[in-house]
Amino acid sequence: MRGQLAPYVFLSPTLVLVVLFFFIPLVMVFILSFTNLDMTNFGILAWWNPVNWSLDNYVKIFTNRFFPKILGNTIMYVVLTLTVFNVGMALVIALITTHINRRAGFAFRVLWFLPRITPVVVYIMMWKALAGPAPMGIINSILGPLGIGSGKYLLNTAPWIFIILANGFIGASFGMILFSSAIEAIPKDYLMASKVDGATTWQTIRYVELPALKWPLLFVTTYQTLSLLTSFQYIMLLTDGGPGLYQTEVWALTAYHRALTSYFGNTQWGYGAAWSVVLVIIGIVMAVIYMRVFKFGELVEEPKIDQL
Amino acid sequence: MKITLEALCKLFGKVKAVDNLNLEIRDGEFVALLGPSGCGKTTTLLMLAGIYKPFSGSIRFGEKVVNHLIPKERNIGMVFQSYALYPHMSAFDNISYPLKLKKVHKREMKKRVQETADMMGIGELLDRKPAELSGGQQQRVAVARALVKEPAILLFDEPLSNLDAKLRLRMRGEIKRLQESLGVTSVYVTHDQVEAMTMASRIAVMNYGVLQTYGVPNQLYDHPDTLFVAGFIGAPPMNFLEMRFEERDNGFYLKSQALEIRIPDERGALAKQNDVPQRVTMGIRPEDISVVAERDGDFKAEVYLIEPLGREDLVTFRFDAEEIRALTPAPFDGWTGETICLKLDKEKVHLFNPETRFSVLKPGNGGSS
Amino acid sequence: MIIRPKVKPVLAYLALIVPSTLVLLGFLWLLITSFSTRTEGLRSLGWTLHNWRFLWESPFGPGYPSVWRITLNTLLMSLIMTVIVVVVSSMTGYALARMKFPGRKSFLSLTLILHAFPSVTLLIPIYFVLLWITKIPFIGRGVPLLGGFGYNTVGGVALVMVAFQLPFGIWIMKGFFDNISWDMERSALIDGASRFKVWWQIIMPNIKPGVAALSVFSFLTAWNAYLIPLTFMVGRSGKSAVLSLYLQNFISESVMTEWNAVAAVGLFQLIPVVVFFLFTQEALLNIYGGGKKGGV
Numbered sequence: 001m002r003g004q005l006a007p008y009v010f011l012s013p014t015l016v017l018v019v020l021f022f023f024i025p026l027v028m029v030f031i032l033s034f035t036n037l038d039m040t041n042f043g044i045l046a047w048w049n050p051v052n053w054s055l056d057n058y059v060k061i062f063t064n065r066f067f068p069k070i071l072g073n074t075i076m077y078v079v080l081t082l083t084v085f086n087v088g089m090a091l092v093i094a095l096i097t098t099h100i101n102r103r104a105g106f107a108f109r110v111l112w113f114l115p116r117i118t119p120v121v122v123y124i125m126m127w128k129a130l131a132g133p134a135p136m137g138i139i140n141s142i143l144g145p146l147g148i149g150s151g152k153y154l155l156n157t158a159p160w161i162f163i164i165l166a167n168g169f170i171g172a173s174f175g176m177i178l179f180s181s182a183i184e185a186i187p188k189d190y191l192m193a194s195k196v197d198g199a200t201t202w203q204t205i206r207y208v209e210l211p212a213l214k215w216p217l218l219f220v221t222t223y224q225t226l227s228l229l230t231s232f233q234y235i236m237l238l239t240d241g242g243p244g245l246y247q248t249e250v251w252a253l254t255a256y257h258r259a260l261t262s263y264f265g266n267t268q269w270g271y272g273a274a275w276s277v278v279l280v281i282i283g284i285v286m287a288v289i290y291m292r293v294f295k296f297g298e299l300v301e302e303p304k305i306d307q308l
Numbered sequence: 309m310k311i312t313l314e315a316l317c318k319l320f321g322k323v324k325a326v327d328n329l330n331l332e333i334r335d336g337e338f339v340a341l342l343g344p345s346g347c348g349k350t351t352t353l354l355m356l357a358g359i360y361k362p363f364s365g366s367i368r369f370g371e372k373v374v375n376h377l378i379p380k381e382r383n384i385g386m387v388f389q390s391y392a393l394y395p396h397m398s399a400f401d402n403i404s405y406p407l408k409l410k411k412v413h414k415r416e417m418k419k420r421v422q423e424t425a426d427m428m429g430i431g432e433l434l435d436r437k438p439a440e441l442s443g444g445q446q447q448r449v450a451v452a453r454a455l456v457k458e459p460a461i462l463l464f465d466e467p468l469s470n471l472d473a474k475l476r477l478r479m480r481g482e483i484k485r486l487q488e489s490l491g492v493t494s495v496y497v498t499h500d501q502v503e504a505m506t507m508a509s510r511i512a513v514m515n516y517g518v519l520q521t522y523g524v525p526n527q528l529y530d531h532p533d534t535l536f537v538a539g540f541i542g543a544p545p546m547n548f549l550e551m552r553f554e555e556r557d558n559g560f561y562l563k564s565q566a567l568e569i570r571i572p573d574e575r576g577a578l579a580k581q582n583d584v585p586q587r588v589t590m591g592i593r594p595e596d597i598s599v600v601a602e603r604d605g606d607f608k609a610e611v612y613l614i615e616p617l618g619r620e621d622l623v624t625f626r627f628d629a630e631e632i633r634a635l636t637p638a639p640f641d642g643w644t645g646e647t648i649c650l651k652l653d654k655e656k657v658h659l660f661n662p663e664t665r666f667s668v669l670k671p672g673n674g675g676s677s
Numbered sequence: 678m679i680i681r682p683k684v685k686p687v688l689a690y691l692a693l694i695v696p697s698t699l700v701l702l703g704f705l706w707l708l709i710t711s712f713s714t715r716t717e718g719l720r721s722l723g724w725t726l727h728n729w730r731f732l733w734e735s736p737f738g739p740g741y742p743s744v745w746r747i748t749l750n751t752l753l754m755s756l757i758m759t760v761i762v763v764v765v766s767s768m769t770g771y772a773l774a775r776m777k778f779p780g781r782k783s784f785l786s787l788t789l790i791l792h793a794f795p796s797v798t799l800l801i802p803i804y805f806v807l808l809w810i811t812k813i814p815f816i817g818r819g820v821p822l823l824g825g826f827g828y829n830t831v832g833g834v835a836l837v838m839v840a841f842q843l844p845f846g847i848w849i850m851k852g853f854f855d856n857i858s859w860d861m862e863r864s865a866l867i868d869g870a871s872r873f874k875v876w877w878q879i880i881m882p883n884i885k886p887g888v889a890a891l892s893v894f895s896f897l898t899a900w901n902a903y904l905i906p907l908t909f910m911v912g913r914s915g916k917s918a919v920l921s922l923y924l925q926n927f928i929s930e931s932v933m934t935e936w937n938a939v940a941a942v943g944l945f946q947l948i949p950v951v952v953f954f955l956f957t958q959e960a961l962l963n964i965y966g967g968g969k970k971g972g973v
Contacts, residue, residue: 006872010772011784013765014843020810021840022791025802032802089696096689106958108693110951111700113958117950119924120903122943125936126703129710135717138706169700181890181965216965219848223792230795233904255798269801276798283793291786300785302320303777304859305866306361308378359863380869392860396882409869453868465860 004307026280032273033057057274066246074251077163077235078228085168086224087217090175095205097176098183112176115169124237127166131155156243163248166234171227175220182216183209222290229283232256251279309369309460309493310335311356316365318351318517325351327517329365333510336491338484340498340508344540348517349497353463356495358382369461380409382461385454389466391446393438399425399449400434406457424456425449427486444475451483455490462487464496468503480506501541505529513537535665538591538658544622546591546658547632553588553659555580562590562657566628567607571654575669579659582668591658594622597634598651599642605649611642625650711941728941736938737926744923744945750831751919751946755899758835762842762895763888769843770850771876775862785851792844800908807833807909831918834909838902846891849964853887854880890964893957900950920946 008015034053061067093112097105115123131154134140139154155162186209194204232253235241241249241257249257259272291297311333318326326348333339341349354360355367358379366373374382385406393402400421407417425431428448438446447467454462467483468476484507487494498504504511505525513520513528513536521533532538538546551562560576562569579588609625609632616622621640624633625648634650642648659668706719711728713721735741772778773785810816811827826832857880865879866872881888903921910918924942928934954961 004778007772007776007778007781009873010768010776010876014769014788014847017765017836017840017843018787018791020806021803021837022794022799024806025799026794028802028805029798092692096693100689100693104690108697109958110954111697113954114704114947114951115700117897117901117947117954119901119921119943119946121921121924121928122707122940122947125939125943126707129706129716130699130703138702138719141717141719142702165699177894177961178965181962184962185965222789223845226789226793230793252795252798255795259798259801272798273801276795279795279798280793283795284790287786287790287793291789296786296789297782300782301855303775305359305775305777305863307777308358308361308376354863357863357867359866379863379866380871382867384867386864386867388860388864390858390860392858392864394861394865394879394883405865405870406868409874453864457869 006307029273029276029280032270033277034274035270036268037270038268057271058278060271061274061278066249069246070249070251070254073246073249074229076160077167077250078225081164081167081171081228082221082224084164086171086175086228087221089168089172090220091179091213091217093172093176094179094183095209098180099201099205109176109180112169113173116173120233120237123170124166124234127162127238128155131162155239159239159243159248163235163238166238167228167231170234171224174224175216178216178220179213182213186212218290218294218296222287222294222296225286225290226283229286230279251275251282255279311461311493311495312366312368313352314366314368316352316355316367317363318348318355318360319363324517326355329514329517329519331512331519331522333493333495336493338487338494338496338507338509340496340504340511341514342498342501342504342511342540343514343520344499347514349499349514350465351517352514353386353465353495353497356461357384357386357463383457383459384461384463385457385459386463386465387447387450387454387467389469391438391450391470393446393449393453395438397437398434399430399436399438399441402438402449403434403453403456406453410457420456421452424452427455428452443471444479447471447479451486455486459492462492462494464494464498466498466500467496468498469500483507502543505541511541513540515540531667531670532591532658533667533670535589535591535660535662535667538660538667542593544594544633544635546593547597549590549592549630549632550662551588551590553579553584553586562588562659564628564630566630569606569652569654569657571657571659575654575657575659578671579668582661582670584659584668585661585663587662588668589660589662591660592632592652593656594633594635596653596656597632598653599623599634599636599640600649600651602649604651606651607649608647609650611644611646611648614640614642614644616640707940707944710937711944713937715937728935728938729945731938731942732945744920744942747918747920747923748949751900751921754831754835754919755896757831758838758842758899759892759895761835761839762846763892765839766843766846766850766891767881767884767888768876769847771854771880773847774851774854775880776872788844788847796841796904800905803837804828804909807837829910834902834906834918835899837905837909838899841905842895842898846895849891849894850884850887852965853884857883886960886963889957889960890962893954893961894964897950897954900946 031048031053034055034057036052036054036056064070093108097108099105118126129136130138132138132140133153134144137154150157190208191204194208199207230252232250235248235250235253236256239248241247241253255272255275257272258268258275260267311331313329313331316326316329316331317324329348329352341352343349351360355362358374358377358381362375367375369382394405397405403425404417404421407420412420421434422431425434428451430445430448430452433441433445433449438449441449447470450467464483468479471479480503496504496508508525510522510524511528512522515536521528521537528537528541532541535548539548549564551564554561554563555576560571560573560579562571607627609627611623612626612631613624614621615624616638617635619638620635621638622633623636623640623642624631632650660666661668702719706716709719709721710716712724712726714723714725714727716722730736731744735743769788773781773788807828810833811825811830813827816826826836861879861883862875865875870878901921902919903925906919906922907925910922920942924939924946927939927942
């Protein structure tokens, strides 16, 4: 009997935290999404009472005239950031930094890790400075004299590029660390054998290192898709969905806007919750698809000790 | 401590790792579980240890059913193939770990660890970490750790496989001596039949989770029960030839295209009694084949390969698309390609039913087919 | 084929340097700005130490805690969070990798799916949960040092951040446990250890690289945490709880934000972790210890 209970003792701290900070909140958000709770009726509306529940919020989402725009933005943002930076650039940096001089490799990784550990506010300030109009903006001040660009505020002329760059530079470091680590973990014998066989560096990468990166690649892809899907902080601070109407508004940001900022002097908690719920469902579906496609189940080896 | 296994089964998913195993190990006995990898021998051992839970059947230590006892409550010591030493602890800490968990008093603990280590000849190495010890020394630490808590049962999981040949031979003897002097009931898993033969008082041969035979080493060697046991025990392995069994002129004959031999009457009669089929598998050990002058030979064969082993030469012969290996006194007097006369020791011929794969020379095996 | 090996290092460096330029320029600007009155591109229009005066005098009046005190707070909170993340992730990772129990596979999938929950939109309900915890005697507010685990306490904020870090931590630790020999664990059980002792005395000392890697990662994340402390730390004491909130004060407390000072404070927050990262990168690079089976 004691043996049967042991696993749950080990799991209990996680279970408590998950119930407190994931499940209960999720259930609350779920219930909220059926209500029209907002600032005006807060404290008056018994939101937990099923009498006040309806599907209106969901109807509102899917009939919203900006719905296609927001969906399109979200897909573009996730796909581009993921492929170009979080996986693509991360892989390139990891492969290069592990093949050049070790110290140089370390230095470059430090540089690429900086965005992740820079205070968010300062990081965004930095990007605004990079994109700034002439003569303040860094990019404009360099390109201007060369006769390139109009000298305008680049966040207004090319907001998406900067959103993807700002997110990508942070996202890339996650994959970079995991991939570099996985490359370093490849037994040196394999690399030696490959060299003895007369393989070029590229062939070693192609036939020895990339196959060894299969699992980290799948993990990073899955993990970062979900991260990007639910992230909005940097977009909020960079463009806040602008500069045009809903030009860079993504799903998570909409949920935030609806629930927590007061358009028309009102925060619509119920409506915002509905946006979140749909996002959670999309996220879960994506996660399940990834797990199926990548056969995550194969990672789960049967324990070789029985609980007596 | 007597160990009794009754109808023991273990499933991994749908695979039967151990299938209806019945086995009795007497108090103080040294039993080897022998078989190829994946035969269920290690699974059986781990069920004894309390690491695996049986799917069905029972395990008894003495008279007590221990199926549901956790390893801690079974009073066993175990030595692993990988030694399984704790890399972050010194040899002393490794050996004393079981005592520490039993909350044995410090002074007593120190004394017992030192005694056990001295017995294993590693008394001087107790400060070292496993990484600073040689393979053989690590093995001794592992044995000391298993012994220190004075277990009622010792379990060995291929403990010598990772040692080099010379050391293996030495440890083999030491473990056997140790077991005899301590008199602890021991179960020893191995895939090496020489180890099993030399060390164990009885050997249980397993294949595909099924117990093939259980007996004293010489009996297994001289009178193998099944085709599998015959082929698995003995190095170099037994030769097998497909023959026809014939009874005529008051005698019993084995016949193939290339040779015909007459087997002793009592053997033939026993085979007949056991419903020997017309087509039989004949087994003959390499040492029971000898090179003879032409008039004494049973058949002729061509020398295909000569492998000197020192004391003897292992010679492979070919005849009639068949291959047969013989151990001959060294040096072998012949050359590759030469045709030579061979004679089989008819008293040592084994006969198996190729369908049931059982020996037809065992009293009582016949009816079961 | 003959030329390639020679060209290659150059190409490799180029492939690295070109995209790196942007970050490099950005951080260079940050450094210049923090020592300037104004900048135009990367050009300083006047050097000054004025932006760094927060180091020796409080910009929010004399009653406000000094930046050094807040740095200490941040360090404390990051350490607390790191310890909890590592311990909890290890316990769960161990159970998922090494123990049989019904629902094991589902639980493992769940840890990944949890990551799909948008933290942000859960913040409102989490606020209610923290309020409930506050009402629990002692645990809510009375714990010394941490203040408690409820709303507007260091402990509460740490717990929420731990919860969001767990999916990653569990997967990383599981990878490390996957690579530990089963025989060693079996041996410890036979020696008479409980599963808890096996975990703590035998397995944990043998996955130190994993513990180190996850600790570094968690510490860096905690040090830089912004949204969660911002949401759940309020009032004067709350706003001076950690550096990221102190930094926020420069933006929200004053009528005219001194962006150059913000840059300086930002750099002040950044420098210790950069130094920390320089020394621990080697340890962090072990994070994929679950190498051979890809257990990440």
